[in-house]
Amino acid sequence: MTRARGSSRTVRVALLCDVDQTVYHVGDEAIGLAGADRLRRRGLDVVMVSRQEKYGPDGAPPARCIPALTFPWPERDRERYLDEICRVLAGESGALPPEDKLFGIIERYRDVDALVIGGGGALNSRYGWLLAERAATAMVAASQGARVVLSGQSIGPDLSVTDAEALGELLDLCSLVGLRDAGSLARARAIRPDHPALVETVDDAVGLPLSWAEPLEDRVSVTLGSDPWPFPVEDYVQVMAAALDGLADRTGAEVEFVPHMADPDTGGSDVSLHERVAAAMGTPSTLAPLERADRAAARQARSRWIVSTRFHPVVFGTLAASSVLAVPLDRYGASRLDGALRHAGMTHASVPFAALWDPATGGATAVLDAALDALVAARPAEHARLTARRDELLACSERWWDAVAAAVTGEEAPDPDPGAAALGADARFDAPLRALLAPFSPQEQxxxxxxxxxxxxxxxxxxxxxxxxxxxxxxxxxxxxxxxxxxxxxxxxxxxxxxxxxxxxxxxxxxxxxxxxxxxxxxxxxxxxxxxxxxxxxxxxxxxxxxxxxxxxxxxxxxxxxxxxxxxxxxxxxxxxxxxxxxxxxxxxxxxxxxxxxxxxxxxxxxxxxxxxxxxxxxxxxxxxxxxxxxxxxxxxxxxxxxxxxxxxxxxxxxxxxxxxxxxxxxxxxxxxxxxxxxxxxxxxxxLADAYFREWVGEHGIGLPMFISRTVGEQVDRATEGLARTHDELLARLDAVSGQLAEVGARLAALEDESRHHGARLEERSAVQLARRGARSARSALYRAAGALRRT
Missing domain, CATH: 3.90.550.10 (Spore Coat Polysaccharide Biosynthesis Protein SpsA; Chain A)
Structure with a gap:
């Protein structure tokens, strides 16, 4: 067992992943399971950081855990809370009410030697509250003398200037940073070019304690994210139903939907979306229930075909040497899915949903047939190539966790390279298909x-x-x-x-x-x-x-x-x-x-x-x-x-x-x-209007314009008198309402101050802040309306 320096106690590592959420996420939970397993195998005492909401299908609360910080979603509110946490850690304890959960969490980190922030795609502005949570947790751990490591992360691609600054502060606190795709590594280096330990590595879930070499069954395993943004959900359903019908027709394989994200009690999310796609298909299919992460991963690792818009089915499928149709929906998805496929040895390997979607009809384009034909034709060669690649990926994962263990214990870290960046990769599709995909593929440009x-x-x-x-x-x-x-x-x-x-x-x-x-x-x-x-x-x-x-x-x-x-x-x-x-x-x-x-x-x-x-x-x-x-x-x-x-x-x-x-x-x-x-x-x-008018008059004379002007002018004069009276009345009403809104804003400001000093919960304070913003917005709208009236 690895001991803490100067102590007989085993080195204790807090592992922060997005686990124990109301909506169970197979990928996040798989990262948590794999990370905890790899750390414990290296003699470390792992305590999970838990959201303490729900514990998955048939799950139970952990025997011990550290509560996760919870940030509000609105951008200004999470920035404000992060600032308040920084002030508390700098010694200004009154920056937050004593009942705030931060103070209890600080106490829990006094017994922690290191914090490992497990992999995932949360370091971006799309999920800015999670980026803020990770930055704040790292600050808390570092303030108590704990070492901090980031493992298997995706960064961006959407990062506002403000969030990039927060991410830079997080990177500064980390002695070792693992990025799971080349794009994330480039973004990290752009933010902190002098950081000494930015490494491209594989996804943390590669370390799941499963056998990836089980015989494959003739099945199409399907995982579709429930949010098709930026595409219409009706079109998403029709295109993906056509893709699954086409693949089943070409292979004769059965189709099974495997949800990765849903409430274990009420369903929704992937479960609901899968039901809609299954109903739109002509091919019979089965709907698997939401399962715990290791079971869902094992189910997909036994399927010959994988179709997914989500990240982790691509990871599981390529490890099992399945043929994977990865369909990114947007820039965020493409960054992650292309990264996973590159580690599996394939570039130019995903098929963007945009290439399959006809915006005029909402249905599928001819690119779909070409992509399915290529997927099926390449099956034998890809299976052999992925099987040979598996040992390299697993070895890369082991080297990475050796480096993590050294970093959290303060030992000299072994070099995790040659890591994922050193693994070679070749173009997956031939030139004709790549030409069809090119208008929708940045790397093809x-x-x-x-x-x-x-x-x-x-x-x-x-x-x-x-x-x-x-x-x-x-x-x-x-x-x-x-x-x-x-x-x-x-x-x-x-x-x-x-x-x-x-x-x-x-x-x-x-x-x-x-x-x-x-x-x-x-x-x-x-x-x-x-x-x-x-x-x-x-x-x-x-x-x-x-x-x-x-x-x-x-x-x-x-x-x-x-x-x-x-x-x-x-x-x-x-x-x-x-x-x-x-x-x-x-x-x-x-x-x-x-x-x-x-x-x-x-x-x-x-x-x-x-x-x-x-x-x-x-x-x-x-x-x-x-x-x-x-x-x-x-x-x-x-x-x-x-x-x-x-x-x-x-x-x-x-x-x-x-x-x-x-x-x-x-x-x-x-x-x-x-x-x-x-x-x-x-x-x-x-x-400009006068120039056009003179051009017309020069050709046709002023007779008609003069007649129209005099006729309309008399009517306008009469209407203007009534409008002037209405105008003055409206201005008086607007001024009165504006004064009332100013009064409401002042009362809300006082209520916010009172709530902060009397320990109101964060969500209650956020509601007051939201109301204040609404009052300010309404008042601004009135000012604009009054200005328009005065100009009129």
Missing amino acids: AGRHDEPTVAVVMRTKDRPVMLDRAVRDVLSQTRADWQLVIVDDAGDAEAVDAVVARYAHESFGRIGVLHRAESTGMEAASNAGITATASELLCIHDDDDTWHPTFLQRTVEHLRRHPEESAVVVRTEIVHEHQEGTTLVEDERFLSWPRLHAMRLADFMTVNRTTPIAVVHRRRVHDELGLFREDLPAVGDYEFHLRLLQHGAVGFLDLPLARWHLRPSAAGADSNSMFAMDDAHHDVDLT
């Missing part, structure tokens, strides 16, 4: 970016936090055949280059930067980006706006089906937000022009009804209409939209796929041009 389908022009100036979000937004698109050119409009060039460098490992050459020495306006910046690219389609993506992940896939498909249209516009959501430090906080969102259902020139005669973020147009339009007008200091996009609508048909997708972010209270570089240049917008808008 390497070397193809000279003539992409879409060129994305991103204008930016001195807004690195927003630019970082915007770059992540483009990287998250389900369609990958784009080129992004960032036009730095005479801003901080180093800050722009730093953002681009953070994502170089996953951009595969698709991101370029134009640094302009002098700013000559937004329109000139757009034109610089357009002329620097070569593509079939174009769009303007400002650094503060965002898209739904399927924006490019849906718009490109629409224009392919409608060659007569010169552009397509999507429905837009307006997002009101404000920036606090490096965090962008959403206040509210609502549809822009909800009654708009088509792009008609008549609707644009009085006001611009769309924004650049919502538009994709054909490059050939500029050959006929020219570029954006650089002589206009504002409303250049409106002028271009008017020309576009006069030129020909423009399509409309009635789906909220674009988000126009506004910050009404911001100033300086963080503001929107429509607020910062309000007077210029108004003046240029009138100048």
